Amino acid sequence: MYRQGYAKRIVFSVGRFEWRRFPELGLDQDGGLAGLVEKTTPRKRHFFVDRDEAQTRCFLIRKGLLGTLSEGAALSRFITGEDIKSLLIVSSASHLRRAVETVCRYCPDAAVRIVPVAADDRHSTEEEPDSTEPGGMSLAIECVKYLCYRLLLFLKRGSECILPSGSGKYL
Secondary structure, three states: OOOOOOOOEEEEEEOOOHHHHHHHHOOOOOOOHHHHHHHOOHHHOOEEEEEEOOOEEEEEOOOOOOHHHHHHHHHHHHHOOOOOOEEEEEEEHHHHHHHHHHHHHHOOOOEEEEEEEOHHHOOOOOOOOOOOOOOHHHHHHHHHHHHHHHHHHHHOOOOOOOOOOOOOOEO
16 A cells, blocks of 8 residues: 555554564565564564655564553654654454554544455465454454453543653664
């Protein structure tokens, strides 16, 4: 979609194991992702890779207990000060509702559009199945997660997003 001009910029959320498949995207550079992976313990590996017309940059994001919540908070910090007025969220259909709820909470001024990715559109093979393939148990777990997120986001609605203090190596 980025290559077709739907956006001038794309930000990938790259998780603990997802970085291994990042080269399959065929980008001319990874913004330093490979180097950050080497320097980061597996448990803390969660990154944003930001690609625009001029450059690609990679950032380590602070991962809390709840990954999607951590991504929403990091995205809010990331777009602060940037000229970003709209977000197009692309995710699996089963995860999309939780992702949108989180992003809308942390980035309330951005116009949000969504694109669900059907299971057929994801890259998986018999040898390497897609672990996010929605099955009965996966859907049940996602429903529980969604309800938990709804409650957490409701309880946090009056709080502010606070930038982490420290070295600045995290978003």
